[in-house]
Amino acid sequence: MWDERYDTDDYVYGIKPNDFLRDHVQAIPKGRVLSLAEGEGRNAVFLAKQGYSVTAVDSSKVGLQKAKRLAEENQVLIECIHADLSDFDLGEAQWDAIISIFCPLPPAIRKILYQKVMSGLKPNGVFLLEAYTPEQLHYGTGGGSSADLMQTKQTLIDELPDLSFQHLLEMEREVKEGIYHTGLASVVQAIAVKQL
Numbered sequence: 001m002w003d004e005r006y007d008t009d010d011y012v013y014g015i016k017p018n019d020f021l022r023d024h025v026q027a028i029p030k031g032r033v034l035s036l037a038e039g040e041g042r043n044a045v046f047l048a049k050q051g052y053s054v055t056a057v058d059s060s061k062v063g064l065q066k067a068k069r070l071a072e073e074n075q076v077l078i079e080c081i082h083a084d085l086s087d088f089d090l091g092e093a094q095w096d097a098i099i100s101i102f103c104p105l106p107p108a109i110r111k112i113l114y115q116k117v118m119s120g121l122k123p124n125g126v127f128l129l130e131a132y133t134p135e136q137l138h139y140g141t142g143g144g145s146s147a148d149l150m151q152t153k154q155t156l157i158d159e160l161p162d163l164s165f166q167h168l169l170e171m172e173r174e175v176k177e178g179i180y181h182t183g184l185a186s187v188v189q190a191i192a193v194k195q196l
Helices: 002-006 018-023 042-048 061-073 107-118 134-138 153-159
Strands: 032-036 053-056 077-081 093-102 121-132 165-175 181-194
Touching: 018 042, 032 042, 042 053, 042 061, 042 077, 042 093, 053 061, 053 181, 061 077, 093 107, 107 121, 107 153, 121 134, 134 181, 153 165
Parallel strands: 032 053, 032 093, 053 077, 093 121
Antiparallel strands: 121 181, 165 181
16 A cells, blocks of 8 residues: 555655654654654654654655655665564664654554564653544544544553653644645644653
């Protein structure tokens, strides 16, 4: 599905970074950042331009090819890894930060991935996330049609018990990211820290 979606000259989610990431980049410690389900590279390239060492992981080879092209156009380097998040190894205490921007995963896969996120972060590492909430189904402005793939404040609290939330908010906001995420939306935003 994702290869087909990305197989166009246009960047279907745009080339600008996610608003929440852009507005809170100062919360991310300088160092190594892993971007989950990075897609076409807009967030990874933004972080690389801010001086981060960025690794982008995605299941779409087509998306990652576009990410590399976007990085070259912006004269930055990003590492791209083609992998399925259901069995991707994040390592132990490897990352200063991990970001997840609109990464729709079934709960069973997501819970396992979040265990790896908690292990993969260094002490004081930051997890930054924006996701659609189930309320998004009433808006129809992106995020698909399955509430199971969406998140709430409570699912994040339940699934990330080793992290301390500095910011956790469900809200309604305008999302303008390419042709698939456009319009008023219901989202959850989180910034959480791995305690020492």
